[in-house]
Amino acid sequence: MSIVLRVPAYLGVALVYAYRYTLGVLFPGGCKYHPSCSQYAIDALREHGLVKGVILAGWRLLRCNPWSLGGVDYPHQQRLFK
Amino acid sequence: MIPLILGSPLTPLENLLRNVLEWFHGTIGLPWAWAIVAVTVCVRLLMVPLAVKQIHSMQAMQAHMPEMKAIQQRYKHDKNKRNEELMRFYKDNNVNPAAPCLPLLVQFPVFIALYLVLRQFSKHPPGGDLSWFGSLVPDITAHANAHWSGYLLLAIYVGSQLASTYFMSATMDKTQRTMMMILPVAFVPVLVNFPVGLVIYWVTTNLWTVGQGLVTRRLVPRKAPPPPKRSSRTPPKEAQAESADGAEPKAVEQPPATPAQPRRVKRKKKQARR
Numbered sequence: 001m002s003i004v005l006r007v008p009a010y011l012g013v014a015l016v017y018a019y020r021y022t023l024g025v026l027f028p029g030g031c032k033y034h035p036s037c038s039q040y041a042i043d044a045l046r047e048h049g050l051v052k053g054v055i056l057a058g059w060r061l062l063r064c065n066p067w068s069l070g071g072v073d074y075p076h077q078q079r080l081f082k
Numbered sequence: 083m084i085p086l087i088l089g090s091p092l093t094p095l096e097n098l099l100r101n102v103l104e105w106f107h108g109t110i111g112l113p114w115a116w117a118i119v120a121v122t123v124c125v126r127l128l129m130v131p132l133a134v135k136q137i138h139s140m141q142a143m144q145a146h147m148p149e150m151k152a153i154q155q156r157y158k159h160d161k162n163k164r165n166e167e168l169m170r171f172y173k174d175n176n177v178n179p180a181a182p183c184l185p186l187l188v189q190f191p192v193f194i195a196l197y198l199v200l201r202q203f204s205k206h207p208p209g210g211d212l213s214w215f216g217s218l219v220p221d222i223t224a225h226a227n228a229h230w231s232g233y234l235l236l237a238i239y240v241g242s243q244l245a246s247t248y249f250m251s252a253t254m255d256k257t258q259r260t261m262m263m264i265l266p267v268a269f270v271p272v273l274v275n276f277p278v279g280l281v282i283y284w285v286t287t288n289l290w291t292v293g294q295g296l297v298t299r300r301l302v303p304r305k306a307p308p309p310p311k312r313s314s315r316t317p318p319k320e321a322q323a324e325s326a327d328g329a330e331p332k333a334v335e336q337p338p339a340t341p342a343q344p345r346r347v348k349r350k351k352k353q354a355r356r
Binding site for chain 1: 135178185
């Protein structure tokens with residue numbers, strides 16, 4: 001992928017980092033998965049670009065609910081996009 | 083900046099929160115500051131079932147402490163691998179003491195809506211008592227640096243934030259935890275420009291977290307006796323171990339884990355029982 005096409009995804013990554021050091025600090029919490037949801041979002045954006053990355057991260061957040069068991073889940077293991 | 087971007091989609095939420103606040107103020111007759119406290123308590127009350135679920139999970143986890151300690155010991159120099167193995171272990175054993183991310187997100191819209199409502203209030207004062215504790219906090223829509231009491235509240239906020247982080251970050255590792263403890267202090271220069279009402283929300287929600295953490299501590303003993311569920315499961319395994327000490331049937335019974343580790347665990351259990 002050319003650098004120009006990667007820019008939107010990296011803007012997304014920057015937003016996740018911004019979240020981590022602002023709201024993430026003010027509202028501390030955990031995560032049921034490894035890697036954590038924010039790390040998953042960063043990896044997913046890097047690996048799959050902005051659109052797919054956002055969808056994958058959103059789906060992950062929905063799965064990180066009180067009824068889930070958590071576990072190990074990397075963006076490269078995703079099965080939403082083939 | 084951020085409110086401008088989030089302003090339009092959050093307007094219904096802002097209106098909803100305003101209505102709730104007005105209900106507490108108008109119908110119940112609370113001053114605005116106490117209405118904010120009441121709303122915060124309501125939000126946290128709605129989240130109590132989630133906390134109960136987490137407490138149950140923590141209680142269940144006590145029975146797996148030795149295995150978890152072993153994993154932590156084995157990967158103590160590799161943080162990434164350690165987390166991965168711990169999460170895998172939680173999943174395999176159907177316990178996960180970590181807090182999920184989704185409920186956290188529920189708090190953000192309430193928080194942002196409150197920010198928007200307070201901003202609106204400072205432009206068009208709604209009438210009624212905007213002070214808190216008489217003249218101690220003269221105006222909850224003013225910035226925290228407008229009156230000395232704002233600094234007092236911020237100090238209480240920092241204390242409550244540190245205490246709540248202490249309870250919330252129990253499942254995190256040390257470096258992460260230290261960072262989470264230091265950063266709130268670094269935020270104070272930013273927070274002085276926030277309306278006092280928001281700081282009230284924060285202090286309330288943090289104190290709630292602390293209270294909940296203390297209750298959780300009470301309910302989750304350090305060394306729990308083995309739960310009855312296990313004993314019902316143990317006899318067949320024991321019988322199996324006695325009848326044939328072949329590793330194959332055991333390995334078949336527990337597909338996810340490697341055969342070596344669970345066997346060691348079982349031996350420990352037997353020792354504990356005798």
